[in-house]
Amino acid sequence: ILNVEQSPQSLHVQEGDSTNFTCSFPSSNFYALHWYRWETAKSPEALFVMTLNGDEKKKGRISATLNTKEGYSYLYIKGSQPEDSATYLCAFNYGGSQGNLIFGKGTKLSVKP
């Protein structure tokens, strides 16, 4: 059974703190790793799609790294702001051309002003 694990489950930080979360996935049959940001009462919003070992992606204060050989990805948020409060989901694509994703349960980030 393919499983995607995210840690921690939740995180509370102060405004201005930098933080990071982990996504662990199977290292075999890897096609892509997706990160999504999911705010309450909204739909998941795509952040990054990463396909190559050693990939690093950046979007503003948010960045991600990928290690496909050991099966993990890190998401970093620099200088957290209250508007960063959301659940961050990672999803593993093992189906290649099929595109279907296995999602982790997410890391819920709360940023206090």
Add this chain to the structure above:
Amino acid sequence: DSGVTQTPKHLITATGQRVTLRCSPRSGDLSVYWYQQSLDQGLQFLIQYYNGEERAKGNILERFSAQQFPDLHSELNLSSLELGDSALYFCASSVEAGVETQYFGPGTRLLVL
């Protein structure tokens, strides 16, 4: 706004009933995915269609079925509903069917009483 639309937004029905959820993908996207988010569960992949054809199947119950029409909109049919089918159902779309970003709609919240 991702460009993916879903109707209805909320649906309340009784056990044993049948409902249809509708999804319109982003303009130009050929692939549609259906996901289910139940309480305490991560997003679970149900089924994928690409340009009108079923491409991949996840843990979709036999009571559930889907189709994608020539205009590329998709419908998810849920029949003989049970209390445990209460969940948030998301549709996502992507340009092709591979490792691309999937754009999520706002979801349909189904409550079975």
